[in-house]
Amino acid sequence: MELSEPTTILAKCAWCGTEIDPAYVGPCPNCGRSGKIASVGLSASLKVSGSLAWEHRREYLLTNKKLLASVVCITILSPLLGLYVTGFLGLALGVASGLVTLVIGLFAVMKVREITRGSG
Numbered sequence: 001m002e003l004s005e006p007t008t009i010l011a012k013c014a015w016c017g018t019e020i021d022p023a024y025v026g027p028c029p030n031c032g033r034s035g036k037i038a039s040v041g042l043s044a045s046l047k048v049s050g051s052l053a054w055e056h057r058r059e060y061l062l063t064n065k066k067l068l069a070s071v072v073c074i075t076i077l078s079p080l081l082g083l084y085v086t087g088f089l090g091l092a093l094g095v096a097s098g099l100v101t102l103v104i105g106l107f108a109v110m111k112v113r114e115i116t117r118g119s120g
């Protein structure tokens with residue numbers, strides 16, 4: 001923030017409006033009458049220098065414990081399933097459980113990205 005205040009002092013004749021030096025004392029050099037109006041001009045400007053915009057990023061992995069638990073369960077149970085179900089069906093079940101595990105696994109762990117923006 002910058003505060004600049006260039007001060008200007010102006011003096012005018014109260015009668016004819018002729019500009020007079022503020023330091024001048026005496027009757028108006030133009031109309032000869034006495035009396036002047038002094039005005040003080042003050043201009044202040046507020047400047048916001050530079051951009052103070054900020055950005056905050058946070059990345060983390062969000063794990064769904066229930067889904068992770070089911071992934072573990074399927075991983076452990078699927079070989080056991082192979083013990084009882086043999087042949088083509090057992091193979092199909094094994095592939096199916098593998099796919100289920102893969103899909104659940106994708107949802108079990110999610111990457112979360114938080115972006116917070118602001119200025120100040």
Ligand SMILES: [Zn+2]
Nearest residue numbers: 013016028031
């Ligand atoms: Zn005057």
